[in-house]
Amino acid sequence: PSFGFLFDIDGVLVRGKTPIPAAKTAFQKLVNSQGQFLVPVVFVTNAGNCLRQKKADQLSHLLGVPISQDQVMMSHSPLRMFKRYHEKCVLVSGQGPLLDIAQDLGFCQPITIETLREKHPLLDVVDHDRRPNVLVSEYFCFKILSVVLFGEPVRWETNLQLIIDVLLTSGYPGKPYHHENYPHIPVLACNMDLMWVAEAQSPRFGHGTFMVCLENIYKKITGKDLKYEALMGKPSKLTYQYAEYLIRAQAAERQWKQPIQTLYAVGGSATVSQDDELDNSWETELASAAAAHCRSVLVCTGVYNPHTEVPLDTRESITETVFHGHRDFRFDPGLVEPDHIVPDVDAAVDLVLQLENFAP
Numbered sequence: 001p002s003f004g005f006l007f008d009i010d011g012v013l014v015r016g017k018t019p020i021p022a023a024k025t026a027f028q029k030l031v032n033s034q035g036q037f038l039v040p041v042v043f044v045t046n047a048g049n050c051l052r053q054k055k056a057d058q059l060s061h062l063l064g065v066p067i068s069q070d071q072v073m074m075s076h077s078p079l080r081m082f083k084r085y086h087e088k089c090v091l092v093s094g095q096g097p098l099l100d101i102a103q104d105l106g107f108c109q110p111i112t113i114e115t116l117r118e119k120h121p122l123l124d125v126v127d128h129d130r131r132p133n134v135l136v137s138e139y140f141c142f143k144i145l146s147v148v149l150f151g152e153p154v155r156w157e158t159n160l161q162l163i164i165d166v167l168l169t170s171g172y173p174g175k176p177y178h179h180e181n182y183p184h185i186p187v188l189a190c191n192m193d194l195m196w197v198a199e200a201q202s203p204r205f206g207h208g209t210f211m212v213c214l215e216n217i218y219k220k221i222t223g224k225d226l227k228y229e230a231l232m233g234k235p236s237k238l239t240y241q242y243a244e245y246l247i248r249a250q251a252a253e254r255q256w257k258q259p260i261q262t263l264y265a266v267g268g269s270a271t272v273s274q275d276d277e278l279d280n281s282w283e284t285e286l287a288s289a290a291a292a293h294c295r296s297v298l299v300c301t302g303v304y305n306p307h308t309e310v311p312l313d314t315r316e317s318i319t320e321t322v323f324h325g326h327r328d329f330r331f332d333p334g335l336v337e338p339d340h341i342v343p344d345v346d347a348a349v350d351l352v353l354q355l356e357n358f359a360p
Helices: 022-028 050-065 077-081 099-105 113-119 157-167 207-222 237-253 279-283 314-318 345-355
Strands: 003-007 043-046 088-095 110-111 146-149 187-190 230-232 264-267 294-299 340-342
Touching: 003 237, 003 345, 022 050, 022 345, 043 237, 043 279, 077 099, 077 230, 077 237, 088 099, 088 113, 099 110, 110 113, 113 157, 146 157, 146 207, 157 207, 187 207, 230 237, 237 264, 264 345, 294 345, 340 345
Parallel strands: 003 043, 003 264, 088 110, 088 146, 146 187, 187 230, 264 294, 294 340
Antiparallel strands: none
């Protein structure tokens, strides 16, 4: 094969926890009788609340084919490349087994919001029922050197308050704010989705909505913009570069000699350009991109309305007048227009095999 697949999960293979029927049929076409993939495949999800292995197990069960963790790319997977932060004390925000996820990525000193709250009980006072009954002396004096936002938390008021505390005290929450400490300590964020699709009839808040809150609170207090050291997860350039790296690794492991020329992103846009001011030093960590093309194949089972006929004019149907992407991405209508629109993931696989003239 001279091509590879990047599969989205939500709205392409599942809706919430409900499998999309076409998914199982599609993947029977991509494996041989021993269950080995005939082409390199990576599952690219903006989920960040579990380990890769758990997501691989879920997908194996869902699709009826064996999937390894090396085929799964979570929104936080590129953090493996940010080795300069791995030895430092980092505050992690999100939900799920955060310490396990952080340590699996290489972080040696992660601290959760819950731990920080326990060490500084005077900081979290929005919920009257959680205020400390007895005033205690604050004794936690570690310096937090960066903040990692894995995904949307459960208690937004607690996370928003404590992250702002860390940013405005240069990593010493509990001390007085110092507005002159700007730029603030590094913030790395995974998954910028404003909304996502589950079983509900309308989209639900995603991590991007939490980030909008954090950015606006920081700006309201300081008058300055919150800065990100890195943004990852679809549709960031970094995510697609890392996904291609995983595709090439699979091809090398199977000793496929043909270079991978084309990537097919099933379920999402191919890529979006990033703000030039962001630090792109991570690019040196990855081999330069080798694929000549990244084609997007939109399916009609996710955010895109599945009850309408497949449109003839993709420009009219896709280009949105309101930009739902992250603040630090430039909106280019050309990048939200897919190369192909198909009813479901099974039709997407058929289309790609036909385009590539690849007969399994």
